[in-house]
Amino acid sequence: MMRIILLIIVAGCLVSTSAFAQQWLLVKDKSGKCEIMRTKPDITIIEGPFRSKAEAEKALKEVCGPEKMHPPK
Numbered sequence: 001m002m003r004i005i006l007l008i009i010v011a012g013c014l015v016s017t018s019a020f021a022q023q024w025l026l027v028k029d030k031s032g033k034c035e036i037m038r039t040k041p042d043i044t045i046i047e048g049p050f051r052s053k054a055e056a057e058k059a060l061k062e063v064c065g066p067e068k069m070h071p072p073k
Contacts, residue, residue: 023051026048
């Protein structure tokens with residue numbers, strides 16, 4: 001019985017951890033410039049969410065091109 005309770009607690013922790021994982025979004029501001037953000041903004045989301053910043057950076061280069069990218073912060 002104790003093993004079942006422990007198993008349920010561990011499973012709950014794993015599910016809640018993945019729910020709070022970082023998500024990266026590719027967004028476009030009012031001037032048409034693209035950038036990567038972690039939080040959901042009040043501006044247009046182009047792509048995402050991505051699991052890693054590297055995935056978001058790759059999409060940023062493919063979708064927006066260098067002429068429409070904000071300089072990195």
